[in-house]
Amino acid sequence: LREIQFMDTQANTPASSILIRAAEPTDAAAISALMGSEGTFEGTLQMPLMAVASRVERFSKIDITNVHLVAVSATDAGEEIVGAAGLFQLHNSLRRAHARGLGITIASGWQGQGIGHQLMAAVLRWADNWAGVLRIELTVFADNARAITLYERHGFVREGVMRAFALRDGIFADALAMSRLHPNPPTLPKP
């Protein structure tokens, strides 16, 4: 891995030529294409057969209160965005200012190679050490074993089953609510 650019030197397992960096507005179309691609959209709430342009405006906007990262395969032929992950504000409420939602997607040909781990570690370092996010929450289809394994490896716990959560290929599928609380929240010095 050509190291994560934006912060610390914590362990980041070297692997192939995958670079993890901040998403830029110029990545919007590639991220949108990834989100809508077969083998990825089914596990999320994205729709099939949607125009790439339908998500471009959203991904072109930079939100400095959140992190949005991409995993890039860099070869002599150029760059390919093979994964994306980010946090998003759940409610526009000061009382939920400590919480963020998490989304993550890896392109189907690149799944199962540890890229999800790399993106998750980078997102969590940003959240824990730089943004002071105290609670991260997500929903995941209850039969998405790979995603659940990834989340549990990174400290998420199951909070409950959301029945008939979303329509997936003609069937209402259950989802798990999962969350991770900051393992070691920063504290203020004594006055």
Ligand SMILES: CC(C)(COP(=O)(O)OP(=O)(O)OC[C@H]1O[C@@H](n2cnc3c(N)ncnc32)[C@H](O)[C@@H]1OP(=O)(O)O)[C@@H](O)C(=O)NCCC(=O)NCCS
């Ligand atoms: C779910 C997803 C993000 C995981 O990322 P990934 O890069 O494929 O996963 P990783 O290679 O980092 O592996 C994650 C863990 O799952 C394990 N795993 C892999 N395949 C698995 C399977 N079929 N069942 C259970 N665990 C599996 C891996 O061994 C690894 O665990 P480890 O810590 O013991 O090594 C990715 O597969 C994806 O984007 N899928 C489609 C979209 C999606 O479902 N997004 C999640 C929406 S909530």
